Amino acid sequence: MELKQDEETQNQILLEETFYVLTKKHCVFKVRLTKTGLCLIKESEHNIKEQVIPIRDVIGCRCLRSKKQSKHCTCQSIPRSNSLEVVEESSLELDDEDTSAYLYIYAYIFQSTKGTSKKRERTIITLRFRSFDKYEDNNKEAQKWRTAIKKLVRGETVTNRSISDFTLSLKHRETRKLLILCNPKSGAGKGKYIFQEKVVPILQEAEVPFDLFMTKHANFARDFVRTNNLYQWTGIVVVGGDGIVFEVINGIFERSDWSEVIRNIPVGVVPGGSGNGLARSIAHHCSEPYMPHPTLPAALAAVKGRCVPMDLVRVETRSQILFSFLSVGWGLLSDIDIESERLRMFGGQRFTIWSVARLIGLRSYGGKVWYLPSDVPLSRSEKFEFTGSNLDLPAEMHLETESDERKY
Numbered sequence: 508m509e510l511k512q513d514e515e516t517q518n519q520i521l522l523e524e525t526f527y528v529l530t531k532k533h534c535v536f537k538v539r540l541t542k543t544g545l546c547l548i549k550e551s552e553h554n555i556k557e558q559v560i561p562i563r564d565v566i567g568c569r570c571l572r573s574k575k576q577s578k579h580c581t582c583q584s585i586p587r588s589n590s591l592e593v594v595e596e597s598s599l600e601l602d603d604e605d606t607s608a609y610l611y612i613y614a615y616i617f618q619s620t621k622g623t624s625k626k627r628e629r630t631i632i633t634l635r636f637r638s639f640d641k642y643e644d645n646n647k648e649a650q651k652w653r654t655a656i657k658k659l660v661r662g663e664t665v666t667n668r669s670i671s672d673f674t675l676s677l678k679h680r681e682t683r684k685l686l687i688l689c690n691p692k693s694g695a696g697k698g699k700y701i702f703q704e705k706v707v708p709i710l711q712e713a714e715v716p717f718d719l720f721m722t723k724h725a726n727f728a729r730d731f732v733r734t735n736n737l738y739q740w741t742g743i744v745v746v747g748g749d750g751i752v753f754e755v756i757n758g759i760f761e762r763s764d765w766s767e768v769i770r771n772i773p774v775g776v777v778p779g780g781s782g783n784g785l786a787r788s789i790a791h792h793c794s795e796p797y798m799p800h801p802t803l804p805a806a807l808a809a810v811k812g813r814c815v816p817m818d819l820v821r822v823e824t825r826s827q828i829l830f831s832f833l834s835v836g837w838g839l840l841s842d843i844d845i846e847s848e849r850l851r852m853f854g855g856q857r858f859t860i861w862s863v864a865r866l867i868g869l870r871s872y873g874g875k876v877w878y879l880p881s882d883v884p885l886s887r888s889e890k891f892e893f894t895g896s897n898l899d900l901p902a903e904m905h906l907e908t909e910s911d912e913r914k915y
């Protein structure tokens with residue numbers, strides 16, 4: 508009984524609106540927002556199709572206005588969806604004649620690809636609010652949807668009652684700020700490119716502000732996290748390989764307030780290095796596809812603030828104390844890792860090349876290992892399942908509310 512009630516509240520409609528596709532006659536989309544997702548119901552002459560975009564796949568949304576067209580054509584007062592250019596509300600380039608408010612919703616959804624492994628695809632849903640004559644009224648509607656979606660994305664409670672107050676806080680601003688530590692030398696030297704091209708667009712779509720610091724030399728990141736006030740940031744995202752993550756974690760443990768930091772400041776990694784063992788392991792743990800877009804699961808987790816606790820290993824040698832998060836290497840593997848540094852220009856291939864070299868000249872090491880067998884069962888990862896669809900969403904979809912200008 509309780510389960511059923513819970514399901515009912517999850518599926519309770521928070522917002523609902525009817526939209527049209529400019530280019531298709533007699534094609535109506537009902538768009539519903541519930542706590543679990545954005546439901547698109549396509550009603551055409553002969554059938555009804557439906558797809559739910561789960562809230563966990565949505566990263567954010569933005570309200571924009573249409574941009575003034577350079578060559579104004581009097582025969583086309585309504586911007587065509589495929590030629591639509593949009594700007595911020597504050598822009599000097601906005602088109603005063605178009606009183607519509609455009610809500611851009613950004614989602615990364617699993618596509619039902621037959622025969623191949625699952626992957627996430629970027630999908631943009633544009634909702635054009637144009638029922639009213641004044642931009643302010645259309646914007647109020649769009650902002651109501653925006654605020655509700657953003658709150659749900661952040662895991663906050665949204666009820667039908669609270670939605671009526673959303674218009675009061677129109678100028679809702681994101682306060683989350685991430686610290687990005689990017690190693691420009693990681694992997695084959697593409698750390699900066701990866702950040703600018705793969706991560707920045709996702710941060711912008713999610714409207715997550717950030718402070719970026721490029722590491723200038725070995726141990727820069729370690730010193731940075733040891734000496735700075737980390738509480739000014741909501742989390743640390745490292746762009747690089749396992750080496751730079753190692754620096755950050757060990758830098759944290761060199762602080763006197765390390766226990767406070769590890770409880771309050773999550774650390775994430777966007778793979779930019781050669782091996783990227785931690786980023787791969789996290790993607791595997793979360794059942795997120797790592798290939799063909801390795802940076803995607805990490806960037807999405809960073810903007811959504813998704814985090815789970817992670818075990819660390821404290822290693823004491825005669826001369827130092829270290830914290831390890833993947834493995835503690837000794838012998839052949841460490842030799843390959845450290846000595847292949849000179850082949851950095853080959854990216855991840857450096858490990859294969861140096862493995863062959865070391866196997867040819869195999870060294871032997873003597874040692875003893877003591878261990879305690881674990882009686883704790885291995886934890887099972889949460890499986891994110893593909894939610895059924897029969898709509899086959901395109902990468903971009905433009906829907907709009909009805910207006911007097913629309914004529915069949």
Ligand SMILES: Nc1ncnc2c1ncn2[C@@H]1O[C@H](COP(=O)(O)OP(=O)(O)OP(=O)(O)O)[C@@H](O)[C@H]1O
Pocket residue numbers: 690691692693694695722723724725726727746747748749750751752754779780781782783784
């Ligand atoms: N600006 C820099 N110049 C030279 N070295 C740097 C710089 N910034 C950081 N480093 C060093 O580069 C080392 C390797 O970096 P990182 O782990 O990001 O890449 P990787 O070694 O290619 O990846 P992986 O560890 O996953 O194989 C780090 O241990 C760090 O000390």
